[in-house]
Amino acid sequence: MNKAKTDTQTKITMLAKCPTGIQGIDEITFGGLPQGRPVLLCGKAGCGKTLMAMEFLVRGATQFNEAGVFMAFEETAEELRQNVTSLGWDLAELIKEKKLAIDHIRVERSEIEETGEYDLEALFIRLGFEIDAIAAKRVVIDTLEVLFGGLDNAAIVRSELRRLFLWLKSKGVTAIITSESGDNSLTRHGLEEYVSDCVIRLDQRVVNELSTRRLQIIKYRGSKHGSNEYPFLIKENGISVLPITSVGLDYSVTNEWISSGIKRLDQMLGGKGFFRGSSILISGTAGTGKSSFSAHFADATCQRGERCLFFVFEESPQQIIRNMRSIGIYLEATVNQGLLKFQALRPTFYGLEMHLVNILSIVNEFQPDVVILDPISNLTFGSNDIQIKTFMMRLIDYLKSKNITTIFTNLNEGNSAFVEYTEIGVSSLADTWILLRAIESNGERNRLIHILKSRGTSHSNQVREFLLTNQGVQLLDVYLGTEGVLTGTARIVQEAKDKAAALAQQQKIEQKQRDIERKRLLMQAQIQAIEAQFEIEQKEIERLIDIEETQQSFLMAEKHKRAKLRQLDS
Amino acid sequence: MESIGCQDKYSSAQIDIWELRLYVAGQTPKSLKAFANLKKICEDHLEGKYRIEVIDLIENPQLAKGDQILAVPTLVRKLPEPVKQIIGDLSNTEKVLVGLDLRHVL
Numbered sequence: 299m300n301k302a303k304t305d306t307q308t309k310i311t312m313l314a315k316c317p318t319g320i321q322g323i324d325e326i327t328f329g330g331l332p333q334g335r336p337v338l339l340c341g342k343a344g345c346g347k348t349l350m351a352m353e354f355l356v357r358g359a360t361q362f363n364e365a366g367v368f369m370a371f372e373e374t375a376e377e378l379r380q381n382v383t384s385l386g387w388d389l390a391e392l393i394k395e396k397k398l399a400i401d402h403i404r405v406e407r408s409e410i411e412e413t414g415e416y417d418l419e420a421l422f423i424r425l426g427f428e429i430d431a432i433a434a435k436r437v438v439i440d441t442l443e444v445l446f447g448g449l450d451n452a453a454i455v456r457s458e459l460r461r462l463f464l465w466l467k468s469k470g471v472t473a474i475i476t477s478e479s480g481d482n483s484l485t486r487h488g489l490e491e492y493v494s495d496c497v498i499r500l501d502q503r504v505v506n507e508l509s510t511r512r513l514q515i516i517k518y519r520g521s522k523h524g525s526n527e528y529p530f531l532i533k534e535n536g537i538s539v540l541p542i543t544s545v546g547l548d549y550s551v552t553n554e555w556i557s558s559g560i561k562r563l564d565q566m567l568g569g570k571g572f573f574r575g576s577s578i579l580i581s582g583t584a585g586t587g588k589s590s591f592s593a594h595f596a597d598a599t600c601q602r603g604e605r606c607l608f609f610v611f612e613e614s615p616q617q618i619i620r621n622m623r624s625i626g627i628y629l630e631a632t633v634n635q636g637l638l639k640f641q642a643l644r645p646t647f648y649g650l651e652m653h654l655v656n657i658l659s660i661v662n663e664f665q666p667d668v669v670i671l672d673p674i675s676n677l678t679f680g681s682n683d684i685q686i687k688t689f690m691m692r693l694i695d696y697l698k699s700k701n702i703t704t705i706f707t708n709l710n711e712g713n714s715a716f717v718e719y720t721e722i723g724v725s726s727l728a729d730t731w732i733l734l735r736a737i738e739s740n741g742e743r744n745r746l747i748h749i750l751k752s753r754g755t756s757h758s759n760q761v762r763e764f765l766l767t768n769q770g771v772q773l774l775d776v777y778l779g780t781e782g783v784l785t786g787t788a789r790i791v792q793e794a795k796d797k798a799a800a801l802a803q804q805q806k807i808e809q810k811q812r813d814i815e816r817k818r819l820l821m822q823a824q825i826q827a828i829e830a831q832f833e834i835e836q837k838e839i840e841r842l843i844d845i846e847e848t849q850q851s852f853l854m855a856e857k858h859k860r861a862k863l864r865q866l867d868s
Numbered sequence: 869m870e871s872i873g874c875q876d877k878y879s880s881a882q883i884d885i886w887e888l889r890l891y892v893a894g895q896t897p898k899s900l901k902a903f904a905n906l907k908k909i910c911e912d913h914l915e916g917k918y919r920i921e922v923i924d925l926i927e928n929p930q931l932a933k934g935d936q937i938l939a940v941p942t943l944v945r946k947l948p949e950p951v952k953q954i955i956g957d958l959s960n961t962e963k964v965l966v967g968l969d970l971r972h973v974l
Binding site for chain 1: 936
């Protein structure tokens, strides 16, 4: 009765998983390998099976505190130890701490004589002993096929193998069994019949002279798993698989603005700059200043105390630091502070997949707020359109999901008629597209900047000229002449002309003002003169009137006097 | 060939006692059979100049590592050198003799 209860209980609980600790594998298996079950790891020679198996044990010991046993059929314990020291794993230390046990099993056909019935119980006993000695929960058997080569009786080997896997399950250990792939089959001797709970295949392909390693989960009973081929790298501390699970375009966005490092550019972008987490494409023909803009942005980022990761595919970091000094950007200090990290990668060294894996693993490690890729046109050399587009989409998608602002520069090879076309159609992935152009006029080339698009912000539609001065990039005013925008010396000439014209205008105005003043004064003077005249005349006339009146009164007086004298009767 | 045979005769003549180890995993029919077969072969071909040691790996699992034992039953000829390994229940006498290099003693 109790058994039935526990049975239903185990039915409801999900398959327990054993996390590997290997970067990327736990994501694509949604938790790790199936706990307590054997896993088949197959692949051709040199794909990295032994390495992956060893990493599974090492990480189990160091990260998950689970001891592991490595049963090696092909290499001795000493060889294995030596082979993995370059990855920084100290197996001797782990063995001393009883976290790891390596047992080498020699199967030498010439030394063995088969004389009748036998079974491989000794192998079981050895394995069991090792497992019990350190209470191991993880086991690696590398590689069982040696038994097929060493022992004649294939029937016995097969039946013992079947027994081995059942035995491993009963021990409750998670086991990785490595095996070599045949030409058309997963394993040479058909081990996949026995180990069928989980099958992972490793692969190494050479395309266009570049080799890529890939991993595929062929089968995983009882669990969801990513079933694509995932490229992986063997890096200096182990395997790194990068599962680009961009299921949907679903990432959170912020409303925060960050400056581009150039004030007038921020003003052109609606006054504030770029959205944090957006992707910015700076494209232009050779020598237009794309790297300079990127350097400004890097500098601005570090001044804010944020981390910036600068991938360079064309120049060495020292060259960039030196060259940016000439425009007044000093990057050494920020590099020393650890805020700015240059990562120079040779573009032809890896294929696109590897570049992606590498870039993302460096991003994961450094955790930057801003990533600059300069230039991406180099990276995509030798790949076809689909690959390039996929690469860019995955990269940008990943960076956006981490809310990292990205700047990527692209070299346009074209003549000016096609400047708005990026060879790889990448412009649709960018939220902001800044185009740098060199325009030729009057025997010189001047630099112009356009903002072709900026999603989510208002932006200036004016083309502007800019200079690379020793105080950095300086944007100049738009200068429109009769033929359109003027740049370079033409602009200077026009500026001078305009200044002269303004000066002349000013003088004219002043002249006119002086004129008015003069007239006013004149008028005033005239008025005064007339008034004075009037007064004089008025006085004169009054005097005359006086005289007349006096005369009149005198005449009257005379008349009276005469009348009196004449004794007129009247 | 003859010279090697002489050398073997010489070396095995020098070494009086043959050291043989039989590795088993508990008292299974195979191990019992192997032991019986071994005794018979030794009686027939070594005339008492031998010493058989039976090692039960279930009791002493760590001993399997030393001699690189893979299968049971396994017979290991420790002396005379070189060490030889024979797996199986030793029912094929011919092969056992070849494996132990016992022919030359005869």
